Amino acid sequence: MRLFVLISILFSSLTITETVAQERLTIATGLKPPLVSSATTKGFLDTLAVELFRRVGIELEVVIVPAKRALVNSNKGIDDGNLLRIKGLEKSYPNLVRVPESIFDSEFVGYSLSPLSLQGEWKKLEGYTTSYVRGWKIFENNIPRNENNVVVGEARQMFELLKEGRTDVVLYEKWQGLLLAKQSGVEGIQVLDPPFVKLNMFMYLNKKHSAIVPKVADELKQMKNDGSYRQIFEQTLGRLIQ
Numbered sequence: 001m002r003l004f005v006l007i008s009i010l011f012s013s014l015t016i017t018e019t020v021a022q023e024r025l026t027i028a029t030g031l032k033p034p035l036v037s038s039a040t041t042k043g044f045l046d047t048l049a050v051e052l053f054r055r056v057g058i059e060l061e062v063v064i065v066p067a068k069r070a071l072v073n074s075n076k077g078i079d080d081g082n083l084l085r086i087k088g089l090e091k092s093y094p095n096l097v098r099v100p101e102s103i104f105d106s107e108f109v110g111y112s113l114s115p116l117s118l119q120g121e122w123k124k125l126e127g128y129t130t131s132y133v134r135g136w137k138i139f140e141n142n143i144p145r146n147e148n149n150v151v152v153g154e155a156r157q158m159f160e161l162l163k164e165g166r167t168d169v170v171l172y173e174k175w176q177g178l179l180l181a182k183q184s185g186v187e188g189i190q191v192l193d194p195p196f197v198k199l200n201m202f203m204y205l206n207k208k209h210s211a212i213v214p215k216v217a218d219e220l221k222q223m224k225n226d227g228s229y230r231q232i233f234e235q236t237l238g239r240l241i242q
Helices: 002-022 044-056 067-076 155-163 174-183 207-226 228-235 237-241
Strands: 024-029 059-064 081-086 096-098 104-112 130-133 150-152 169-173 190-206
Touching (some): 024 067, 044 081, 044 207, 044 228, 067 081, 067 190, 096 207, 104 155, 150 155, 155 169, 207 228, 228 237
Parallel strands (some): 024 059, 024 081, 130 150
Antiparallel strands (some): 081 190, 096 190, 104 169
8 A cells, every 4th residue: 555655656746747847948049139138138039938938837948049050959859949930941840830920020121320212122222332241141132233232240340330431221130230230339320111021930839849839829919919019029129219
């Protein structure tokens, strides 16, 4: 009898431990501030994701690693998911399941020190000296060829060039660019809306967590409807445009 009780208690302890372990997930991302937090800034997407999973009853940790590694680790199940990717990624990474509710819209924009009327059209960059980061295919494949275009290795360099008057237009992701402009002391920065490209972005989970995907999607939709999504936005990214 005592042996049966002991085995029952041991089995219950193991079950409880396993259940607790299942309630804590790790999602990887290669994003940079202010989309994710730094030592000095509160990020939008990691703050949103932690609150989202809290509502689902899961403790979430967001880890920042190189973008490619974040994707590979998530697909292998080393991490439990990937925070922000385009639709259709599951075709190349079959172990990932997309949370069908879009978590964010990524905007790829131009910045200048004067209000240029480009209307989000690549061809209207002709005649302007344009700067972008080497390897960003979305810009490399679309901007008009110009011998005066400046390709840099690191984004901060572009904003220094803009501040010094050595380039007319800087191309980058909207929110990361606004933070870099602020950190670089660029005054009077103009975001050239509309963006050249706007993409619905999604969260992915490893297929071993596919059972919770509908619940996560429903809760994300609810956060948009009840105003909590907007509140987190205003507390993070919104501060860059105040």
